[in-house]
Amino acid sequence: MRMTNQREIILKELQKSRQHLTADELYERVKKFMPRISLATVYRNLETLSEAGIIGKLEISGRQKRFDYDVHVHDHIYCLQCHRVDNIEFGRNLVDHGSITSAQGYRITGYRIEFKGVCASCRKNPPQDKESTHE
Amino acid sequence: MRMTNQREIILKELQKSRQHLTADELYERVKKFMPRISLATVYRNLETLSEAGIIGKLEISGRQKRFDYDVHVHDHIYCLQCHRVDNIEFGRNLVDHGSITSAQGYRITGYRIEFKGVCASCRKNPPQDKESTHE
DNA sequence: CTTAGTGCAAACTGTTTGCAGAGGG
DNA sequence: CCCTCTGCAAACAGTTTGCACTAAG
16 A cells, blocks of 8 residues: 555544544545545545555444544444534443344344434534434 | 325335335335336335334445334344344343433434344355455 | 325436556655 | 556436326325
């Protein structure tokens, strides 16, 4: 894996954001430093970086992919109003690992927990448009 | 909500399948009885039925939507090889409900657990194509 | 009758890909 | 100098929408 200029900027921007950005959010940020970069390059690099285990890929139920600056095992919580995603540390502690190795013929290899709720800033701020609390 | 012919057949087919079908899988099945039905109608009806609480909508991380004949609260397990989805009953028992009401500023309103693994039939049958075990 | 629902085609969103040229090692 | 990576445009998959017509109640 070559460390190209675009690759490096994409990675740095994701890490410094400390957020779970989508490809196009990242594209917007990276464009400020590199106006001619293409969205395809952003997608390709995010894929490459996550395959290399340098970043995480986050597939929250039914929504756009997001990418995670933090690769250690943890769970996520997302806001039903603004769709931001945050890390949650205690998720794994809630689950009794021992009992989950198989069920109805499956060999279970893993699980994910996704919490949902309303984030601090959405709790303060009015939900401006009537249709923001879907799902 | 009118109970149209198409609505009724879509619902019946989903229920009798006892599976978690995607819109186009259902479309293929319904077409056998109603060859002129359109995919858009299937989408619209699945949406309507799930809003009415008659079926469930299943948004498994990063994949196509699936619809659930079973509306009672339960979790899901999906096969990494063939992507089928099954119900899992014991998921909720593993989690200590009490402690999850808030975290880092969020008001938590719910959570979902998604187990992954290899289903019984994929464990028997060879994984024919080399690229079947992605994610 | 009235108005929700339908079929069709076209639009849309998020993502991927083919290609010819550029630049990292 | 080679070959991975890039930018661009076009393709793609899943889903949604505008419209004029149909049918449920």
